[in-house]
Amino acid sequence: MKLGASIEIQGLKKTYGPLTVVDRISLSVAPGEFISLLGSSGSGKTTTLMMVAGLTMPDAGEIVIGGREISRLPPEKRALGVVFQSYALFPHYTVFNNVAFPLRLRKVAEADIKRQVQEVLDKVGLSALGGRKIGQLSGGQQQRVALARAIVFSPPVLLMDEPLGALDRKLRDQLQTEIKRIQRDLGVTVIYVTHDQEEALALSDRIAVMKDGRIDQIGTPDEIYEKPGSPFIAGFLGESNFIDVTRGRNAGDDAQVVCVADLARSFVGRLANDAARATDLVAVIRPEAIEIAGDGTRLDNQIEGVVEQRDFMGATIRIAVRCSLGKLVVRVSRLHLATNCAIGRPVSLTWRSRDMLLFPRT
């Protein structure tokens, strides 16, 4: 089986009139890596993907795949697999003919086409549906055909543009697992565009978070979740509490800060790299990093408040606590919730200084 190719993107840029959609992006992807471009609409993620695919011409920059510079090649000469958000299946062809299309173009012998198409349909679990017309398939089945068609000619790189965007939650989870399995089997390099952070966290080896045409942060899912590079990313990936604070005194990487909303309160938090000299800061705390100090636990920081709202989420319980800083959201495991947290009850919240990240306020 063929191994995926490396991708090197250098200074890629695209403008539409006065609007810079992709602003000098550089990115290198290892062979066989699964990388997600994560961002909201207008962040430039799809444009980046379309430039790699050859469907949008970049204004500047290089794209090197497997050592070959391709940024000026037409899409048909790039031989990359692309899965489109709308699937873009040919409605006048059967499932079989859709998947056979790239092989026919490559002048593969009809007997080999038959075998290869059957193989790939087996792989995506559609063995019996080769004779169907596209209009007779469900959304999930269409998605599988689109995937089969994109991988049947063994491209070294697979580009996917929100491939699960049109499907319901349950089907998405199921297809996520299958996409991951197929990618590992083939060893193909994947660039995956999505606005769904959970999807990106679940699938990717690395995630590139995009904002305003640039890559805001790139790293493994763990890195990005645990050490978000900015308050924006902390809010975009998962939920976070934001507290406006001003700087007190430093102690190494840690700093003592005073809350803007309640000057009597001070906490200890960890300075992010670029916050070293700023005075106006914003403190970011994940809801699951905050504990309810019912049984006497006392961590680096503490505050008292009253339970305002309580949402049962299944495995966890999400509690909103009103305190002198405003509203703090806390997420605790259902099993670890010792204290009675009924609405209106006073509670004491506590968290570690290393879980409170300090960023410069903008």
Added chain:
Amino acid sequence: MPYSRHQGLVTFAFLAPAIILLVAVLIWPVLDLVGRSFQDPGGPFVLYARLLEVPIYLRVLARTLLFSVATSLVCLVLGYPVAYALARARPLARAIILVCILLPFWTNLLVRTYGWILILNPQGIVNTVLLQLGIISAPLDIVYNFLGALIGMSQIMLPYLILPVYSVMVKLDPQLANAARTLGAGPVRTFVSIYFPLTLPGVMAGLLLVFTISLGFFVIPAILGGSGGLLLAQLIEFNVNTSLNWGMASALSTTLLAATLLLYMIGDRWLNLGAIWGLRR
């Protein structure tokens, strides 16, 4: 049920004035005309037999078919790119193209015909410009003949091709062509295998409309076609107004009517012409 009978009466009352008018002004006169074609003293089919025997009639029928086919093809070749541009253009360009299509469409037919004479006649714009540029030494013979009629007719008929093709194109996912490209098809192959086949319903509907309307069109061939090669509609007019041969006029009319209605029925059955005119059922 009395309630539903009442409802049916209301529906009929809404439609009655239109039906009465249509029967009195359209259906009765046309059936009367069709009837005349079978009332020759020599027998019911004498006129049709003559239609098939006399060479001039056959020649006119053949020329009419040729004219309609040529008009349809010119409209396809010119209209398809415009429909594509219209489907993909940005708002401003699209508005400009739409004006170019719709303004002539709603302008008096004779204004446009007259415009063509101004452009094509021996002292017209085309010949003046070409002569002054030294490209030609004598005026081109491009009006008052088959070519002139074809040039004018194609322009009149273009909207009938562009609009159905456009309405199919805008509904196509633009990613389909992109997908074909990423799978290895060049631009030509993408067009031949994917894009064109998917626009075929619109193309067929447009061709059918242009062909059918051209078969019975009178004004353009009569003015721009000159006196040399008559077409079917002109032959009918000639029989009514000049040779006063009502029998032959009615036989020719019946032939044209049968061909037209047959083509529209095919179109309605296979291409859903009603939807093109905005009446969805």
Added chain:
Amino acid sequence: MMHSGLAGRLFGAVVVAICAYLILPTLVVVPVSFTETSFIVFPPKGFSLRWYAEFLSDPAWRNATLTSILVATVSAICATSVGTLAAFGLNRLSGVLARAAIWLLLLPMLVPSIILAVGFYGVLARFGIVGTKFGLIVTHTVLAIPFVVITVSATIQKLDWRIVDAARSLGAGPVTAFWKITVPAILPGILAGATFAFLTSFDEIVVAFFVSGVNSVTLPVQMWNGIRFEISPAVAAASSILLALSLVVVFFVSVMRRREETNARRPAEIGHL
């Protein structure tokens, strides 16, 4: 498909050329109508309004214009009333009956006008009433019915029938609800239909060519004579006036359409406040 570089520019040039082919024959009449010469030359010489003056003062042109306006106005009123009612009837039908009704109502658009003209001419000739305005008005009414039915049907299909139900629930009888609620709601469609009906009659030549005698020559017939027998610039002046009329009509209809869309959107906007 991507149009980049040379191929895209070439395609653009082709489309511009075809658009020129579409619109130039319509526009070319304007410069010619201002010529000073009494024959047609290109490029036109000088600037004068003499052909407009001729158009306005020559009784043949003036009478033809008045006849056309009269015939078009009356047949537009008739076709709009009859066609609007028919569109409502059509909306209440379904299945085979609806298909049959659509065919019947579109028939005037489908039958070649030469056949309609000859057939109608034959009937009129039998009663000896060729050359009257009455004959023109009834045929033009019938010719315009499909356009009214199509335009009004489109509006009816988009109509939110709940507002009619609401009126009924508030105590309006069916007739009151129809006149107070339904008709105002579809008025833009009716007006657009009336406009198309007017233009259909105003532009119609084939039936007029057969049916109009010396006493009811319409503007298109007068133009036909002008084009066939003497290509004088007066025809260009008449053409320019007709072109201006179509411009006004196209503008009017697009404004109507926009207003219709605004009306449809208004409740949503209120909901936002």
